[in-house]
Amino acid sequence: MQFAARVVKWAARAADDVRVPRLRTLALLVVLAVALVGLRAPLGAPPVAPPRAAAAPPVALAEARDPDVDGARARAAERRRRAADRRAEARRLRRSRSVRGALRRAWLARAISRRRYESLRHMWWRANRDVRRLSGTRRAELAAVLGMAERLARARILTVGRLDAVFLTIRRNRELWTGRPLPRPGARMTFGGDPVVFEYYSGRGLAIQPLASFGRANALAAQCLRRSSRYRCRPRALRRLLRRMVALGSERGGFLAWEYLVPFGGGAPPWISAMTQATGAQALARGRRALGDRRFARAARRALGAFDRSPPLGVAVRSRHGVRYAMYSFARRLRIYNGELQALIGLRDVARILHSRRAQRLYLRGEPLARRSVRALDTGAWSLYSEGGAESTLGYHRLVAGFLDGLCSRTGRRTYCAGGRRLARYVREPPRVRVRSAPKLRARRRTAITLELSKISDVTLQVRDRRGRIELSRGLRLPRGRHRVAWVPTLVGRHTVRVVAVGPAGRRTVVGQTLNAESPRSRRARAKAKERAKAKAKERAKAKAGEKRRPAGY
Numbered sequence: 001m002q003f004a005a006r007v008v009k010w011a012a013r014a015a016d017d018v019r020v021p022r023l024r025t026l027a028l029l030v031v032l033a034v035a036l037v038g039l040r041a042p043l044g045a046p047p048v049a050p051p052r053a054a055a056a057p058p059v060a061l062a063e064a065r066d067p068d069v070d071g072a073r074a075r076a077a078e079r080r081r082r083a084a085d086r087r088a089e090a091r092r093l094r095r096s097r098s099v100r101g102a103l104r105r106a107w108l109a110r111a112i113s114r115r116r117y118e119s120l121r122h123m124w125w126r127a128n129r130d131v132r133r134l135s136g137t138r139r140a141e142l143a144a145v146l147g148m149a150e151r152l153a154r155a156r157i158l159t160v161g162r163l164d165a166v167f168l169t170i171r172r173n174r175e176l177w178t179g180r181p182l183p184r185p186g187a188r189m190t191f192g193g194d195p196v197v198f199e200y201y202s203g204r205g206l207a208i209q210p211l212a213s214f215g216r217a218n219a220l221a222a223q224c225l226r227r228s229s230r231y232r233c234r235p236r237a238l239r240r241l242l243r244r245m246v247a248l249g250s251e252r253g254g255f256l257a258w259e260y261l262v263p264f265g266g267g268a269p270p271w272i273s274a275m276t277q278a279t280g281a282q283a284l285a286r287g288r289r290a291l292g293d294r295r296f297a298r299a300a301r302r303a304l305g306a307f308d309r310s311p312p313l314g315v316a317v318r319s320r321h322g323v324r325y326a327m328y329s330f331a332r333r334l335r336i337y338n339g340e341l342q343a344l345i346g347l348r349d350v351a352r353i354l355h356s357r358r359a360q361r362l363y364l365r366g367e368p369l370a371r372r373s374v375r376a377l378d379t380g381a382w383s384l385y386s387e388g389g390a391e392s393t394l395g396y397h398r399l400v401a402g403f404l405d406g407l408c409s410r411t412g413r414r415t416y417c418a419g420g421r422r423l424a425r426y427v428r429e430p431p432r433v434r435v436r437s438a439p440k441l442r443a444r445r446r447t448a449i450t451l452e453l454s455k456i457s458d459v460t461l462q463v464r465d466r467r468g469r470i471e472l473s474r475g476l477r478l479p480r481g482r483h484r485v486a487w488v489p490t491l492v493g494r495h496t497v498r499v500v501a502v503g504p505a506g507r508r509t510v511v512g513q514t515l516n517a518e519s520p521r522s523r524r525a526r527a528k529a530k531e532r533a534k535a536k537a538k539e540r541a542k543a544k545a546g547e548k549r550r551p552a553g554y
Contacts, residue, residue, distance in 0.1 A: 096153075097153055097154045097156065098150075098153055098154075099124055099149055099150060099153045099158065100121065100124065101153070102153045102158040102159075102163075103117060103120050103121055103124070103163075104117070106160045106163065109160075111160040112160065112163070120163065120167050123167060123170065123171060123174075124149075124167075124170070126174065127142065127146060127170050127173075127174050128146065130142065130174060130177075130178050131143050131146060134177060134178070137182060138177040138178070138182075139177075140203070141173065141177055141203070141204075141205040141206075142173055142174065142177045142178075142205065144203065144204050144205045145169060145170055145173045145204075145205040145206070146170065148166075148169075148204075148205075148261060148262070148263075148269060149166050149170060151268070151269075152166065152269070152270070157270070159250070159251070161249075161250035161251040162250045162259070162270065164247060164248055165208060165248045165250065165259070165261060166261060168196070168208070168248065169205075169206065169207060169208060169261055172191055172198055172206050173205050173206045175191065176206055177205075183200045184200070185200060185201070185202040186199065186200065186201075186202075187199070187200045188200075188209060188212055189206075194244070195213070195216070195237065195240060195241040195244060196208060196213055196241075196244055196245070196248065197209045197212040197213045197216065199212065201262050201264070204262050204263060205262075207260065207261055207262035208248065208260075208261065210245065210248075210258035210260070210276050210280060211273070211275060211276045211279060213241065213244075213245055214245065214258075214276070214279045214280045214282075214283040215279065216241065217238060217241050217242055217245065217283040217286075217287065218279070218282065218283045218286060220234055220237055220238040220241065221238055221283060221286035221287055221289075221290045222286070224238065224290040224291075225286065225289065225290055233290075235290070235291055238287055238290065238291065239287070239291055239293070242283065242284060242287045242296055245258065245280065245283075246284075246295070246296070246299045249280075249299070249303075250270070252270075252272065252306075252313065253305070253309055253313045253314065254305055255302055255303065255304070255305025255306055255308075255309070255314075256299060256302035256303045256305070257272050257277065257303070257306060258272065258276055258277065258280055258303075259271065259272055260272070260273070260276075264328075265328060265330075265331065266330070266331070267328055267329075267330030267331065268330070271312070271328060271329045271330045272306060272314075272315065272329045273315070273326075273327055273328060273329070273339065274306070274307070274315035274325035274326055274327060274339060274340070274343040275327055275338075275339040275342045275343055275346075277303055277306045277307070277315065277343070277346075278307075278325070278342060278343040278344075278345070278346025278347055278350075279342065279346050280300075280303055280346075281300040281301075281303040281304060281346055281347075281350045281359075282300075282345070282346035282349045282350060284296040284297070284299050284300035284303070285297065285300045285349060285350045285353040285354050286349070286353065288300070288353070288354065289353055297354055300350055300354060301354070301356060301358070301359075304347075304350070304356070304358055304359055304362060307325055307343075307347070307362045307366075308362070310332075311326055311329045311330070311331075311332040312329045312330055312332075313329070314329065315329055315343075317332050319369070321368065321369050321372060322365065322366065322368045322369035323365045323366050323369065324340055324366055324369045324370070325339075325340055325343040325344075325366055327339035327340070334386060334387075335373070335386055335387035336385065336386045337373055337376075337377045337383070337384065337385070337386065337387070337400055338385075338392075338396060338399050338400040338403055340366070340370055340373065341370060341373075341400065341403035341404065341406075341407065342403055343366070344363060344366055344367060344370050344407065345403060345406050345407060345410070347359050347362050347363040347366070348360075348363045348410055348411075349410075351363055370407075371413070371415050371416075373387075374404065374415050374416065374419040375419075377400065378419065378422060378423070379391065379454075379455070379480060380454070381426055381429065381431070381432065381454035381455040381480065382397060382426050382454075382455040382456060382480065382504070383396075383397045383400055383401070383423055383426070390456075390479060391455065391456045391479055391480060393504065394427075394504040394505055397423060397426070397427070397504065398427070400423065401420050401423035401424055401427075402420075404416045404417075404419045404420035404423065405417075405420040408420055426455070427504075427505045428505070428507070429503075429507065430501075430503055430507035430508055430509045431453055431454050431455045431457045431501045431502075431503045431507070431509050432453070432454035432455075432509065433451065433452070433453060433454075433457075433499055433501045433509050433511045434451070434452040434511070435449065435450070435451060435452075435497060435499055435511055435513045436449070436450040436451075436452070437449050437450065437497075437513070437515055440518065441489055441495075441515055441516065441517040441518065442489070442517060442518055442519070442520045443489050443490065443491060443492045443517045443518065443519060443520050444488065444489070444490065444520050445488070445489070445520055446486060446487075446488050447486075447487055447488070447489070448484040448485060448486050448487065449461070449463070449484070449485045449487055449497060450482060450483070450484050450485075451478070451482070451483045451484075451485065451499065452481070452482050452483075453478055453479070453480050453481065453483070453501060454480055455480050455503055455504070456477070456478070456479045456480060456503075456504060457477075457478060457501040457502055457503050457504075458475070458476075458477050458501070458502045459474075459475070459476045459477070459478050459499065459500070459501050459502075460473075460474070460475050460476075460499070460500040461473070461474045461475075461476070461485055461497070461498075461499050462474075462497070462498045462499075463487060463495055463496070463497050463498075464495065464496045464498075465489070465490065465491045465493070465494075465495055466491060466493040466494045466495070467491070471487070471489065471490055471495070472485075472487050489515075489517040491517065492517055492518065492519045493516065493517060494514055494515070494516055494517075495514070495515045495516070495517060496512065496513075496514055496515075497512065497513045497514070497515060498510070498511075498512050499511045499512070
């Protein structure tokens with residue numbers, strides 16, 4: 001450009017020097033032609049054209065000399081190199097057994113964003129820093145939760161689908177143990193505007209309680225479906241809770257599962273429950289009807305996969321009488337009656353609300369065995385919590401009675417209706433008590449009082465001698481059945497026994513009995529009695545032997 005400008009200036013001066021107008025015009029034209037040739041030719045290029053063999057197309061030359069094209073190629077090469085490095089690092093991290101390795105593996109697989117990766121890594125660092133600063137119970141509880149995450153990573157099951165639930169648990173435990181008062185064991189709580197329910201397990205920290213969270217969702221959905229002025233529908237609260245629970249679910253064997261991340265009953269996390277899966281699907285189906293959101297229906301159908309898989313992955317346990325759905329995926333032989341009944345109620349509601357054939361099929365597979373369990377859980381005076389186990393507490397007794405009533409209203413079957421009525425009647429009935437003792441009592445000799453109870457009761461046993469003094473006083477909590485209480489009468493004569501039994505619902509029974517204690521015998525008298533007993537036993541043995549030796553027809 002500078003060369004062309006110089007040529008134009010020189011041409012203008014030359015034209016001014018020419019005095020003839022025609023020559024001046026000719027000079028200007030020549031100068032302009034030279035200037036145009038100079039503008040089109042590249043600066044510094046040799047005047048001789050290159051050989052044809054070395055010539056390149058004009059477009060290729062332009063691209064080769066364009067700095068933007070060179071930069072794009074360099075950036076593309078850099079992206080390819082970084083992608084190769086990420087793949088190589090991801091292959092190395094497949095063998096990683098640490099939480100940090102699991103986080104970086106998720107980021108390299110582009111399952112989480114860079115911002116999310118940095119946030120989770122920083123949260124893990126802060127929790128480990130705080131556990132070193134704490135002491136006592138707070139340190140033990142937070143360390144237990146961090147140990148849970150480390151065990152998942154060590155087993156290589158800290159997958160992308162579990163990151164949200166695991167790190168939400170770590171976050172809530174850090175908030176509790178570093179800045180809140182100590183809770184009582186079994187306490188349930190929420191944090192701020194987050195509707196997810198947490199439960200405190202002593203020695204194991206806080207854990208997400210999916211069953212309680214879905215119970216709250218069912219209550220919110222019922223308020224919207226009853227259409228009564230007594231109940232206020234809160235659609236925003238219901239939608240937020242269901243969305244949070246769907247986000248906290250994890251992929252487990254191809255289905256959506258709400259896993260428990262706390263050790264319980266000998267089972268190591270993560271484990272699932274048929275009761276929780278069915279209640280979750282039930283709440284999502286009701287949310288679909290109340291809110292009209294189809295995403296909740298899809299999530300409910302995805303949760304049904306747990307009822308097609310066997311433990312420990314799923315909850316379907318097959319037997320000769322049918323299929324039942326286990327309360328705990330780690331204990332396939334344990335039968336908890338209230339959990340199995342609620343699982344069937346949830347499946348039937350999903351089948352009815354969503355018109356799901358799969359849910360209907362799963363319900364029909366488990367219903368025959370549930371009908372057989374109605375008699376098995378009934379003791380005649382109370383209900384059993386589990387098969388061959390202890391009796392239910394008052395809360396669980398009323399819960400299983402409510403589940404039987406729910407199945408009665410849904411199916412109309414006589415087995416469920418009659419069972420629910422019997423359990424409701426047991427709450428109103430006091431326990432039946434029977435007192436027995438040895439036929440002969442001797443003063444200053446050890447004996448026992450036998451109690452027979454019809455149901456679990458709080459028992460107070462008192463024995464008074466003939467002077468009215470208390471010789472024996474016991475307060476016991478005894479299950480149904482026969483029990484023996486040791487006792488040594490101190491005085492000869494009449495003794496009064498009084499038994500007060502209070503059932504789980506507060507109904508009480510009072511039973512009294514009078515016993516007579518004879519004077520103790522001396523050693524010599526006891527020895528003679530033993531000799532007489534031995535002689536009688538020998539005579540009986542001889543008589544039996546003689547009868548055997550008699551000939552036939554004698």
